[in-house]
Amino acid sequence: MDRFYVTTPIYYVNAEPHIGHAYTTIVADVMNRFQKLMGRKTFFLTGTDEHGDKIVQAAEDAGVDPKSYADRISAMFRQTWPQLNVSNDHFIRTTDPEHMKTVQYILQKVHDSGDIYFSTYKGLYCVGCERFYTEKELVDGKCPDHEKEPVEREEANYFFRMSKYQGWLLEHIQSNEGFIRPERYRNEVLSFLKEPLEDLCISRPKERLSWGIPLPFDDRYVTYVWFDALINYVSAIGYPDGPLFHEFWPVAQHTIAKDILKPHGIYWPTMARAAGFPPFQHLNVHGYWRTEGGKMSKSHGTVVRPLDLAPLYGVDAFRYFLLREMVFGLDANFSEEALVQRLNSDLANDLGNLFSRTTGMTDRYFQGKIPPFGSEPDELDRSLVTQMEATLDQWRTEMPRLAFHKTLMAVWECINAANKYVDHAAPWNLAKDPGQLPKLQTVLRTLLEINKVVAVLISPFMPDTSEKMLQRLGIEKGGFGPAPGRRREMGHFEGRYARAQGGTPFSEDSKRRAEGRQASQGSRQTRILPGCGPETCTRGKG
Numbered sequence: 001m002d003r004f005y006v007t008t009p010i011y012y013v014n015a016e017p018h019i020g021h022a023y024t025t026i027v028a029d030v031m032n033r034f035q036k037l038m039g040r041k042t043f044f045l046t047g048t049d050e051h052g053d054k055i056v057q058a059a060e061d062a063g064v065d066p067k068s069y070a071d072r073i074s075a076m077f078r079q080t081w082p083q084l085n086v087s088n089d090h091f092i093r094t095t096d097p098e099h100m101k102t103v104q105y106i107l108q109k110v111h112d113s114g115d116i117y118f119s120t121y122k123g124l125y126c127v128g129c130e131r132f133y134t135e136k137e138l139v140d141g142k143c144p145d146h147e148k149e150p151v152e153r154e155e156a157n158y159f160f161r162m163s164k165y166q167g168w169l170l171e172h173i174q175s176n177e178g179f180i181r182p183e184r185y186r187n188e189v190l191s192f193l194k195e196p197l198e199d200l201c202i203s204r205p206k207e208r209l210s211w212g213i214p215l216p217f218d219d220r221y222v223t224y225v226w227f228d229a230l231i232n233y234v235s236a237i238g239y240p241d242g243p244l245f246h247e248f249w250p251v252a253q254h255t256i257a258k259d260i261l262k263p264h265g266i267y268w269p270t271m272a273r274a275a276g277f278p279p280f281q282h283l284n285v286h287g288y289w290r291t292e293g294g295k296m297s298k299s300h301g302t303v304v305r306p307l308d309l310a311p312l313y314g315v316d317a318f319r320y321f322l323l324r325e326m327v328f329g330l331d332a333n334f335s336e337e338a339l340v341q342r343l344n345s346d347l348a349n350d351l352g353n354l355f356s357r358t359t360g361m362t363d364r365y366f367q368g369k370i371p372p373f374g375s376e377p378d379e380l381d382r383s384l385v386t387q388m389e390a391t392l393d394q395w396r397t398e399m400p401r402l403a404f405h406k407t408l409m410a411v412w413e414c415i416n417a418a419n420k421y422v423d424h425a426a427p428w429n430l431a432k433d434p435g436q437l438p439k440l441q442t443v444l445r446t447l448l449e450i451n452k453v454v455a456v457l458i459s460p461f462m463p464d465t466s467e468k469m470l471q472r473l474g475i476e477k478g479g480f481g482p483a484p485g486r487r488r489e490m491g492h493f494e495g496r497y498a499r500a501q502g503g504t505p506f507s508e509d510s511k512r513r514a515e516g517r518q519a520s521q522g523s524r525q526t527r528i529l530p531g532c533g534p535e536t537c538t539r540g541k542g
């Protein structure tokens, strides 16, 4: 497949961007940069979800109208992503006229085919969640999120005949491995599907909620939540007739946090089926970031603001930390201490040190000129190159499987092996003996090649660092071509010169700065702000 389409959820504008949003979005960015590097034509979508009761409430609290409120928060998200080096191609808002038109088009289509009907819904409703609960979902008769008893409510509404598609969805999940991944989430959806699927309420009376997209077949109602939000994934690429839709929808991958598994794993594919287009290719589901040992929850609300730490330690260090620390699919702990630890050990000590030694010795012994291989490679040289090649293979296979931490571990094993290689080969001793010049050339050249490949492998994670390293090695932006890391790439340097540009990433200086900040903070905890957790700012409504 020569194309790639990745999305984040559209984030609910009832709160400002936080680490949960940042992680999902950076993951999508890393995936997108990797696929681009592999020569694929890519499209990367993010955006904001702007309708619903909570927005009306938040706007009232802020003393503005819903649209002005949505404009303000949406702009915050839009401004956050470039600061984290996120390279999305489009930013969609559910208040975009094009999106609203598409939602109405799909609603009309599904209504015409008989899969939307009018009925009365009676149930237990949590006002905080804006949704009805089943008895089974309640904990001690209370909403598990708000720890409040729901109220009984009866309401005439429109319903999507989701139950009709249960058999089809079960079959589709069972016959498409990787449709929902990692497997634990696939199993979770399969276990939901063991129970009879209920139809989905898709409207709210305008008298109760006017901030939404009017139903095209009954203007007394607006569209409720998911039938508006989920459609962004196709409205953004011009469904039903746009060229981008035809090009990218067949390869669509959604990246989400686990709180919105059910809407994405069940509602969305059945909606697509009813509207007459195939479902996404992959749903990639990740876990939660915990701070201070507890899940960041909406009621206890602890949030690390990404923008607080990213500029302090550097965007690349921040991105590296998130991708290295979390096993995709599982929960992970976030702390400033752990971030500083990674910055000092992995980035400054391992990567920074290898790069500064290599370029420093190239300057010293070869006046900055990339030396040709001299002596025949010996066992030591060969084993390092073999390891690098194995790392390349792993990178190519593990990245599309979302094994980011594993990929980075492999790259770092290689970096550590290269640092050991420097110690063993001791170029400073070789340099003392003119008869050892051919050997010195081979050692430095091998190291330069390893540094070059490392720079390419880390580029989806740390684009700025990668660029700086390649620039210092005399390689133009994008000069390593598509699908890098093939074996023939070795030897790319012929006739090139290392330049005194770019500089050394994660130098001792950045390490000292991080340590200084830690010291000045003493035992103070990571700065955390009251707010909402990852599950509230994407739609936490099951």
Ligand SMILES: [Zn+2]
Pocket (backbone or CB within 6 Å): 126, 127, 128, 129, 130, 143, 144, 145, 146, 147
């Ligand atoms: Zn609730």
